[in-house]
Amino acid sequence: SVPGYPVIDFLPGYTPKDHMGTPLVPVDPDDHTKGYIPPTPSDIGKDTTITYTADKQKATVTYVVEGTGTVLHTDNLEGKSGEPIDYSTVAKLAELKALGYDLVTDGFTTATDKNFDKDTKVDQSFVVTVKPHVEPIKPVDPENPNDPNKPKPGDPIDPNNPDGPKWTEDLIKQIDTTRHVNRTITSVNEKGEEVAQKVTDKVTFTREGKINSVTGEITYGNWTAKDGDTTFDKVESPVVQGYILKDAKQKEVAATTGLTVDSKDENIEVVYTKLGSWVPKVPEGFEEPKLDKPQYPNDPTDPTKPGTPTTVIPQVPGTTPKDSNGNPLKPVDPNDPSKGYVPPTPENPTEDTVITYEKDSQKATVTYVVEGTGTVLHTDNLEGKSGEPIDYSTVAKLAE
Known part of the structure; x- marks a missing residue:
């Protein structure tokens, strides 16, 4: 250092230069963190500007195979300290996908800091990990040459990767037989419209097959009923909002056991009928009240019966609500009819119940x-x- 002059600070990733663009001399050539010797002023009466210039930095993005660690590709990147790394993995991943690889982790895209660091001694390293796509082989019936599951030469092995590896004649010849037996339970109303999600079950007689999209290797298991299952499980019919089962016997669809590859598919319809509602009827000149929940409620667990009502029949001042038999409804609060009335129990859960408001004397x-x-x-x-x-x-x- 120069006596009487301060040491110029060290700034990681940057090199200080004088007004001529000449790098300053470090106080200790082996340890720049100790700072730099200030330049001799060209004019003792004027300030001397010290400009910090970003250092050159390097980074690598390496694409490796999961498990084996095989390096498929490395991109070498250069830039300046603190600058954003102008790079994207999209193109290379698209190439690898076309070769049959799936992305496992993208260490560059998910990095929290995608700027060049400030350490010139160590290059940054980002790792993108991929793996060969393994595609289950759809069951193919060898007795049916037109089986839609049977791939054709040139078809993509992975249907979701149309630009990836393709089936060949040799690969297709390695595919063996399998068969499914299906059951579909459809919940419909009396118009045949679906009112709940379909419930499906499937029993498969096959040996499992999988193909490696990269190597083309096919692996198989033993011939067996999948998971040892030869049964369609029993199914509880669901509670469908606003509906009740037309036939209480359909509360449960029984199990079917002992299925074989020759068993036929089962298609079962569970029929629901719409629940009725409480319908207010007021005398002429009175405003019809609005019920918060006019339709009969569902039982939360039993699709064969309605639930306990929480609806309140509103008061219409100057009238008394009565059920279909002419009986006045019971007020929720005997001391305050304005709080409404308890709804009558429906005689038939699938028919409306008219609430008749009669004028008071x-x-x-x-x-x-x-x-x-x-x-x-x-x-x-x-x-x-x-x-x-x-x-x-x-x-x-x-x-x-």
């Missing part, structure tokens, strides 16, 4: 009094129904 009085004294001269007591006009006139009494 009402009373009114017309009282004739003397001004000042408040003396009552006469009172007329009137009766009628909610909302009806009061059939009355004061003319006659005032004439008296």
